[in-house]
Amino acid sequence: MSYHTSGHATAETKALPPVPLPDDDSAPFWKAAARHELVLQRCAACGAYRHPPRPMCPSCLSMESVWVPASGHGRVWSWVVVHPPVLPAFAEKTPYNVAVIELDEGVRMVGNVLGIDQPDEGMEVEVVFEDVEEGVSLPQWRPV
Numbered sequence: 001m002s003y004h005t006s007g008h009a010t011a012e013t014k015a016l017p018p019v020p021l022p023d024d025d026s027a028p029f030w031k032a033a034a035r036h037e038l039v040l041q042r043c044a045a046c047g048a049y050r051h052p053p054r055p056m057c058p059s060c061l062s063m064e065s066v067w068v069p070a071s072g073h074g075r076v077w078s079w080v081v082v083h084p085p086v087l088p089a090f091a092e093k094t095p096y097n098v099a100v101i102e103l104d105e106g107v108r109m110v111g112n113v114l115g116i117d118q119p120d121e122g123m124e125v126e127v128v129f130e131d132v133e134e135g136v137s138l139p140q141w142r143p144v
C-alpha cells in the first residue's frame, strides 16, 4: 500500500495528512473501508489470509484470491507513542499512539487506538472507521 500527500502547508491553509493511494492489489480493501467494512484478501487455493494485499500467496504461491469480511476484532501486538517533531499535518495530534493490531484472522494491521493515550500489549480492540475525506475512510481501533 502506498500513500500520497493530498495537501500542503501554507500560511492560510492547514497541512493535510496523507491519504491512501490504492493500487490494483489494495483497491478492494480501500473501497470496502470507504463503506465502513473491513475486508481481507484470502487465498482462493489454500485459504491463507494476506495483508497487506498482494498478488501472490506467501504460503502456496497461488495468484488467485478472494475478498472476505474480516472479524474487525483483534489485539494490540505492539505500539509506540509519537511525539514531536512530526510532519505538520500530525503536529496537533501529538502525542498519539500507532499500534500494530493482530486480527483474529492472524494478519496484522497498523492503525491508531483511538480515545486513549497509549494501549497495552494484548489489549482487545475492534475496528472503527475514521472518515478523512470524501470517499476515504481509514480503519482505526478502539478498546473493546
Ligand SMILES: [Zn+2]
Pocket (backbone or CB within 6 Å): 043, 044, 045, 046, 047, 048, 057, 058, 059, 060, 061, 062
Ligand atoms: Zn495460498
